[in-house]
Amino acid sequence: MRILLIDDSKTMRNIQKSVLKQLGYTDLEEACDGQDALSKIDSFKPELCLVDWNMPVMDGLTFVKKFRESDKSTPLIMVTTEAEKSRVIEAIKAGVNNYVVKPFTPDLLSERISETLAKCSA
């Protein structure tokens, strides 16, 4: 499965990569903001994206809205420090399928990924 990790923090992308590799996912691509991610969509064709919210150049919410203009089905998981209920609702309305608040344990992230993939493939 091709997974795109979108976060301006290399540290966070590395943590996510390590969790995903433990889950057996090795076809991973990285983007440092929403704009960078959009430029990689056509060539990488992700089957799942993990998206941070607060990023320079283009934030995660703007990315989700733009991505959903042409792709309604690829699962998107927001992984962010934005923990307020109003933010979660805003992200879900924009088109994310699941939401993980940082900090997270490897177990929680892997649980949310499995849950999202199961729901989206049903």
Next chain:
Amino acid sequence: MDASYITPFMTSIQNVFSTMFQLPVEIGEPRIKSDSKTTHDVSGIIGVSGEMTGTIVLSMPTSTAESIVALFTGMEMDSDSDDFADAIGELINMISGNAKAEFQRKSVSISCPSVVIGAGHRVASGSGIPCVVIPCNTDCGEVVLEVALRETVEAASTTSTAA
């Protein structure tokens, strides 16, 4: 400064450090800070805007920062590498983001983090904004959180008008 603005940061640093790298944090007695010089050599800084204005600084000695970054990333890193600064930035980002969720009924945004490394640097948080230092003890050494926040003037006047 209202104590309800300080408590969320105490809970948040404990939550972030224990969840991400199982490092217990013992919170000391908060105190008011009288100058803009940061307490230690490595600072992760986040700006706050919206209905609250100010800055949040995570400050620690270089040796402590190197130990914490090693726990967080799983790699030994020198303090002058870009990845070191990135890790410190992500820590203050998580601490600030978690804490702001506790500011009930306030719409607050945080900036992308900046990191400053060097002895004796100063972080100016805006004139008239009181700064509270929260000392934190860890097995890696002392860390401090410096919280300089106030209600934004327009937001405060809107609130009092509505009330």
